[in-house]
Amino acid sequence: MQRSDPAQILADDLDLIAEMTADFARSRDIEESLRVGLQHIATRMEAEAASLFLMDGGSGDLVCHACWGPTDVTGLRLPHGHGIVWRAVNSNRPQLVKDTTTDPDFAQRIDDATGFTTRSILCAPMSVRDECVGAIELFNKKGAGSFDDDDRRILQALAASAALALINARQASAMAEQEGFRRELALAADIQRAMLPPPRDADFPIHGVNLPARGVSGDFFDLVELPDGKLAFAIADVSGKGMNAALLMAKTASLFRCLAKRLDGPGALLAAIDSELAETNSAGMFVTMVAGVLDPALGRVVLANAGHEPPLLCCGARFERVDGGMPPLGIDPTLFMAGCPESVVELAGGALYLFTDGLTEAKDEDGRMLGIEGVQSLLAQYRTLPAPDRLEAMVADVAKDGLALRDDLTMLVVEDRR
Amino acid sequence: MNLKTHENNGTVVVSLAGEIDLEHSPSVRKQLMELMFDRRDVLVDMAQVAYIDSSGIASLVEAYQMARKNATRFVLVAVSQPALRVLQLARLDKVFALADTVEAALAG
Numbered sequence: 001m002q003r004s005d006p007a008q009i010l011a012d013d014l015d016l017i018a019e020m021t022a023d024f025a026r027s028r029d030i031e032e033s034l035r036v037g038l039q040h041i042a043t044r045m046e047a048e049a050a051s052l053f054l055m056d057g058g059s060g061d062l063v064c065h066a067c068w069g070p071t072d073v074t075g076l077r078l079p080h081g082h083g084i085v086w087r088a089v090n091s092n093r094p095q096l097v098k099d100t101t102t103d104p105d106f107a108q109r110i111d112d113a114t115g116f117t118t119r120s121i122l123c124a125p126m127s128v129r130d131e132c133v134g135a136i137e138l139f140n141k142k143g144a145g146s147f148d149d150d151d152r153r154i155l156q157a158l159a160a161s162a163a164l165a166l167i168n169a170r171q172a173s174a175m176a177e178q179e180g181f182r183r184e185l186a187l188a189a190d191i192q193r194a195m196l197p198p199p200r201d202a203d204f205p206i207h208g209v210n211l212p213a214r215g216v217s218g219d220f221f222d223l224v225e226l227p228d229g230k231l232a233f234a235i236a237d238v239s240g241k242g243m244n245a246a247l248l249m250a251k252t253a254s255l256f257r258c259l260a261k262r263l264d265g266p267g268a269l270l271a272a273i274d275s276e277l278a279e280t281n282s283a284g285m286f287v288t289m290v291a292g293v294l295d296p297a298l299g300r301v302v303l304a305n306a307g308h309e310p311p312l313l314c315c316g317a318r319f320e321r322v323d324g325g326m327p328p329l330g331i332d333p334t335l336f337m338a339g340c341p342e343s344v345v346e347l348a349g350g351a352l353y354l355f356t357d358g359l360t361e362a363k364d365e366d367g368r369m370l371g372i373e374g375v376q377s378l379l380a381q382y383r384t385l386p387a388p389d390r391l392e393a394m395v396a397d398v399a400k401d402g403l404a405l406r407d408d409l410t411m412l413v414v415e416d417r418r
Numbered sequence: 419m420n421l422k423t424h425e426n427n428g429t430v431v432v433s434l435a436g437e438i439d440l441e442h443s444p445s446v447r448k449q450l451m452e453l454m455f456d457r458r459d460v461l462v463d464m465a466q467v468a469y470i471d472s473s474g475i476a477s478l479v480e481a482y483q484m485a486r487k488n489a490t491r492f493v494l495v496a497v498s499q500p501a502l503r504v505l506q507l508a509r510l511d512k513v514f515a516l517a518d519t520v521e522a523a524l525a526g
Contacts, residue, residue: 239479241440284477327512332483
């Protein structure tokens with residue numbers, strides 16, 4: 001078939017559009033796809049030279065990203081103004097200049113700089129609906145003639161296809177970046193989970209559960225076996241949410257692990273952590289924390305509290321709040337200078353519950369907060385279950401299917417297993 | 419949430435009302451930090467605060483830390499019962515300067 005056969009031309013153009021779109025979708029290098037696409041278009045349109053300009057989001061300039069032909073002006077910036085490319089972009093319509101000597105917007109200086117002689121120009125905006133991402137400019141139709149109205153229509157269609165392919169490629173690239181970020185977040189969450197103590201048999205005296213509201217958590221609990229047979233434990237809640245809270249949580253958890261075996265008692269431990277946090281903490285972030293040491297032989301707990309929800313002692317059907325303590329850690333380095341008071345709790349066959357405000361401030365379907373009364377009634381409801389199952393049941397009750405957690409939720413139980 | 423400011427003898431009085439939660443804390447924080455950067459003495463009238471969560475508390479703590487560094491005044495005034503309970507629970511009533519009325523805070 002002859003090149004002049006309209007059906008064949010249409011088929012060729014559709015092939016060209018399909019090829020360009022596939023190239024953008026296949027390639028991870030958008031710039032390379034732009035170059036290849038421009039080359040296809042310039043060849044199809046029988047142009048002597050071609051340039052592709054894209055809108056620079058930051059400066060608002062049009063910047064040349066690809067060239068084809070004897071001259072290369074890649075990197076050339078066209079500040080917002082007149083010129084034929086800007087005319088195409090501003091009007092969102094193709095511009096056909098059959099004779100550049102008669103067009104006042106023609107930039108002769110570029111020809112002067114490159115040595116190329118521009119006779120005619122066809123320039124079409126790369127736009128999809130109202131979104132214009134750039135323009136394709138063709139110089140000099142091969143042979144004696146100039147571009148014509150048929151060329152204008154074809155370039156308009158090709159430029160629109162290139163714009164669509166570019167927008168798709170950019171979206172795909174943004175999605176890939178987002179996916180990468182999600183993977184990193186999942187990795188951070190894995191590392192955090194690995195920092196939590198492993199589950200123990202039901203007859204072990206201390207159990208905990210941590211349920212992050214998002215991928216990473218600002219809460220933690222931990223457990224360290226001391227050389228004298230006692231057990232050091234802690235629960236903490238970092239103010240704020242997201243990655244910065246998770247990083248401060250990791251730091252606090254590391255400090256607890258590192259200092260628990262060296263320091264004498266939970267009060268000294270909290271004071272030492274406060275001093276470390278005060279030196280390097282970022283403004284406005286603080287940590288509420290309870291640290292304790294259980295003597296399993298005596299069923300006795302020594303506690304220190306830095307601004308955290310008061311622990312709840314449960315003996316049979318009776319609940320008792322363990323009040324008292326200090327403000328949160330990391331607020332003011334002078335607060336803990338005189339030390340941190342400790343309180344002694346006799347478990348007497350009962351259990352001590354520690355939790356973050358993700359539990360007390362959890363809301364039900366009607367938007368009502370659970371509150372300390374709600375916590376007590378849940379504890380009473382599940383009291384006959386073994387400790388690990390009891391915590392799981394509590395958490396499952398609060399974070400029912402479809403009811404998203406607003407905050408990280410962490411619980412710890414310390415039992416008298418004598 | 420509602421936030422109003424006015425001046426009284428060179429001290430800025432920030433009046434907070436309603437729920438200071440995750441949604442509204444950023445605007446409270448922004449307002450307070452701008453005042454802190456300008457090294458202003460600030461009273462926060464919390465009489466009409468119905469609820470404050472940990473993000474709201476964090477905004478107050480950050481302002482407190484800045485004021486301490488700049489040696490400017492930062493006083494919580496007429497703190498409502500719900501807000502006071504939250505401060506007491508975290509023992510932050512021992513950290514912040516508290517006053518019963520704006521007049522008492524200005525005199526103090």
